[in-house]
Amino acid sequence: MIKERMDILIEYGNELPHAKVYYREDWDTYYFDLLGKQFGLMSKEATSDAFITLKGKPEVNETLRETYKDVVPGYYANKKHWNSIKLETTEITDEELKRMILNSYELVWANLPAKIRKEMKLNQ
Numbered sequence: 001m002i003k004e005r006m007d008i009l010i011e012y013g014n015e016l017p018h019a020k021v022y023y024r025e026d027w028d029t030y031y032f033d034l035l036g037k038q039f040g041l042m043s044k045e046a047t048s049d050a051f052i053t054l055k056g057k058p059e060v061n062e063t064l065r066e067t068y069k070d071v072v073p074g075y076y077a078n079k080k081h082w083n084s085i086k087l088e089t090t091e092i093t094d095e096e097l098k099r100m101i102l103n104s105y106e107l108v109w110a111n112l113p114a115k116i117r118k119e120m121k122l123n124q
Contacts, residue, residue, distance in 0.1 A: 003046035
């Protein structure tokens with residue numbers, strides 16, 4: 001189940017415009033990359049403690065942590081802006097995880113310089 005979920009999330013990340021998900025050897029993790037900017041990290045092994053770390057708005061992150069026991073402050077990340085979600089969770093569906101990935105992607109996209117965003121939209 002965890003391996004299948006990881007494959008689904010990697011595939012989804014790779015479908016987002018200008019994004020790529022790849023194993024980053026120097027960090028020993030799957031790296032969700034948008035034009036050189038991180039929008040997610042995911043464990044490389046499909047184990048019971050595997051997780052994905054995603055960016056979110058601070059107030060939304062707090063709500064998610066209060067709502068789901070499998071959502072905690074981001075590991076190895078700014079605890080205010082990042083959450084880590086256990087991949088073995090049954091509380092959160094794949095579709096909800098995809099929405100969280102998209103949200104993280106959109107937050108990072110919005111922080112890219114306007115010139116880059118405009119150039120990239122033209123090239124889609």
